[in-house]
Amino acid sequence: AAGVIQSPRHLIKEKRETATLKCYPIPRHDTVYWYQQGPGQDPQFLISFYEKMQSDKGSIPDRFSAQQFSDYHSELNMSSLELGDSALYFCATAEVWGRGDTQYFGPGTRLTVL
Amino acid sequence: AQTVTQSQPEMSVQEAETVTLSCTYDTSESNYYLFWYKQPPSRQMILVIRQEAYKQQNATENRFSVNFQKAAKSFSLKISDSQLGDTAMYFCAYTGANSKLTFGKGITLSVRP
Numbered sequence: 001a002a003g004v005i006q007s008p009r010h011l012i013k014e015k016r017e018t019a020t021l022k023c024y025p026i027p028r029h030d031t032v033y034w035y036q037q038g039p040g041q042d043p044q045f046l047i048s049f050y051e052k053m054q055s056d057k058g059s060i061p062d063r064f065s066a067q068q069f070s071d072y073h074s075e076l077n078m079s080s081l082e083l084g085d086s087a088l089y090f091c092a093t094a095e096v097w098g099r100g101d102t103q104y105f106g107p108g109t110r111l112t113v114l
Numbered sequence: 115a116q117t118v119t120q121s122q123p124e125m126s127v128q129e130a131e132t133v134t135l136s137c138t139y140d141t142s143e144s145n146y147y148l149f150w151y152k153q154p155p156s157r158q159m160i161l162v163i164r165q166e167a168y169k170q171q172n173a174t175e176n177r178f179s180v181n182f183q184k185a186a187k188s189f190s191l192k193i194s195d196s197q198l199g200d201t202a203m204y205f206c207a208y209t210g211a212n213s214k215l216t217f218g219k220g221i222t223l224s225v226r227p
Contacts, residue, residue: 031211033214042217044207045158061188089156100147100166100209105159 001084002026004093004106012112013081016057021076021109023091030105031075031097034066035090037108043090049074050097117143118208120218127196128226132182135191135221137206146210148189154202154221159217183205193223198224201225 005024025032031050035043039074045058049068060066063081067073078085088110092103127133139147139148150162165173165182172180177194193200206218 031213034158035215037157040156040186041221043215045214045216046215056214058214089157092159094213098211100145100164100211102161102164103147103209103215104161107156107158 001054004029004091004104006089006091006106006109008109009107010101010110012114014026014114015081015083017081017113019081021078021089021111023074023076023093023106025072025074025093026104028071029093029095030072031094031101031104032072033077033094034060034067034074034076035092037090039087040095042054046076048097055097059087078111083113086113116143116146116208116210116216117192118206118216118218119222120206122221123219124222124224126226128223129196129198130192131196132192133196133223134224135193135196135204135206137188137189138190139189139206139208141186141187141208141210143210146208148180149183149207149209149215150178150180150191150206151205151217152200153205154199159205179198196225198227 033048034046037043046060048056066076088108092105094101148165152160207215
């Protein structure tokens, strides 16, 4: 069965640089969630999209922005990177928003900021 | 705000035995959903089981079952016939009307051969 695809899988950046993370949902999934998991931490919700519109926002820094495109893939843009942004970034997708539909996670993008 | 609490940081179980992982939550919502996710050393987040709060019946998936006590706001996971591949971090998670997942701190489960 098709799974959630995230690219790149690993990314190394310098402080103050910019990074773009991509997420390709499971076919027919129109809802995308982004989570950040720091070392030894639980995943923290950043932002979500439903039908290409932002549906909810969590503790996402102003330096980060995201969008969902017409083909339902999503991109998380991170600017002015800081050491504390080093984390595993997950994208999760669901078929329906708002009904507790199961969220299926991608493999994650491991971002290291040096 | 909703909160999820996993008070045990780690547990260990002998292969083929049964282990129960605890989780409590707090919410004022009447309609919500609870999940257990497994995160093995690969760091992939894998769904183990899902429970709808309005359903009285406890969810079961093969060797995994839950004990959902709505009044007590408790949602524990029982793993029967533990296998070495069950070694992982297990996260209890909640979602309500806004659909985002709120996770507990997780518990590290080690299965001993």
